[in-house]
Amino acid sequence: MPSVSVTSPTAAIRADAVVIGIRRTKDGPRPAPGAEPVEAALGQRLGQALRALEAKGKPEEIVKIPTLGLADYPLVLGVGLGEDPADGEAARRAAGVALRALTGSRRVHLALDAPAGALVEGALLGAYAFSPYKSRPAKRELRAITLAAPASARAEVRRAVIVAEAVALTRDLVNTPPNDLYPQTFAERVRALAEERGLTVEVLDERALKRGKFGGILGVGQGSVHLPRLVRISYRPAKPKAHVALVGKGITYDSGGLNLKTANLTWMKSDMGGAAAVIASTFALAALKVPVSVTVTVPMAENLPSATSYRPSDILTMRSGRTVEVTDTDAEGRLILADAITRAAEDAPDRLIEVSTLTGAQMVALGTRVIGAMGEPEWRDAVVSAADAAGEGAWAMPLPAHLRRDLDSPVADLVNVPSERFGGMLVAGRFLQEFVPDHLPWVHLDIAGPAYNNGGPRDYTPKGGTGAGVRTLITAVEQLAAG
């Protein structure tokens, strides 16, 4: 992570590049508020330069203007802001676009009048790169981001850095290939990170899982030489206002198992995106000292076909004591999550948030950028509004009562997949509900599409792991703390 510092508006700008906004107006492109020091250095010629470059001021647009010795910095980067004022999300996106275009700069100054926290968040998220597997990493690396803001902006800037670190950690974990990140290594890496932060960690290995009767996790994980784990992390502030349980799907690789997938197989390293998101968010909540107790419960398993795999028609006895007939080994997420939800609920938390890359149907319904939210209506809506506030899209989806009958099995208490094909996102949510105690407000966030960007980079979102869910989780828990 580059360093981030707030400078006074009158201080000299020391940077390799200065970012300004371009507003779209009926009279053509205009430098956005915040660019005044740059205007002064360039003799009020910015408007002229923008017209000459035929800038429009559209989002995702960038123009580069060399300063030819007129300023202390060699380059001005103009980024389109669109027509609306640069509110939180527009500022975040513009800063992300700008930093993605400045990969060769060591020091970048943001000269935009916009909420400082949003600018810093967008800039850090846009500057993200995953390079541990490149044998020749980039020579130049971003070292520092500066921005002029009043001292009162320091707290939101600090929060933005912590949030961006959590998103980056989530992206790193998702981007790490499954030959290196499997249940055991994932658990040990998380243990080390949690202990560094003074958090309590507990890792259940296959023997402990057997003793604990985690039949769902063991069944899904038995086909891999990398046996499953259950990781629990707790954060306990001095005077907690509430206790939130976080659960995340940690399938380190999902081949489908004996119901082997036929498409999107490289995408399935992202199937632990929910686990990564709840873990990284908890680290952020602890760093921010949010006065809410958090207990994370993350089941980790690898879903592979082999001579030891669980089979379609196997019946698993879950931790809750209920039995599940496995009709499809590719619906593995709900099986490991059911056990994790049962365990999480045993602590009697006040609320539960579960995050998972659960269904392809999420993408059919909502596309790749909007999280599907299901659960207890009031808490679900609170979490959806936290997502909006955080700049992540989420949408409330129903769990109609009629879905329950389709989950009946002729030989066990439930099937994991009914024969009815439609409404797959809701069916998965309804299955999870069977493992949530009646009076616990819970929400299930299906991030199947949002967790991983298969398209080109955009705004502050790189290719690969996106960190979906992190900003929503942090904001939802903060809002709970604020009452």
Ligand code: BES
């Ligand atoms: N991990 C997948 C869901 C998924 C698909 C995430 C594509 C990201 C991109 C999940 O385990 C799965 O395979 N779900 C099945 C469920 C089906 C068998 C009922 C699906 O969606 O096809």
Ligand code: MN
């Ligand atoms: Mn699957």
Ligand code: ZN
């Ligand atoms: Zn899966």
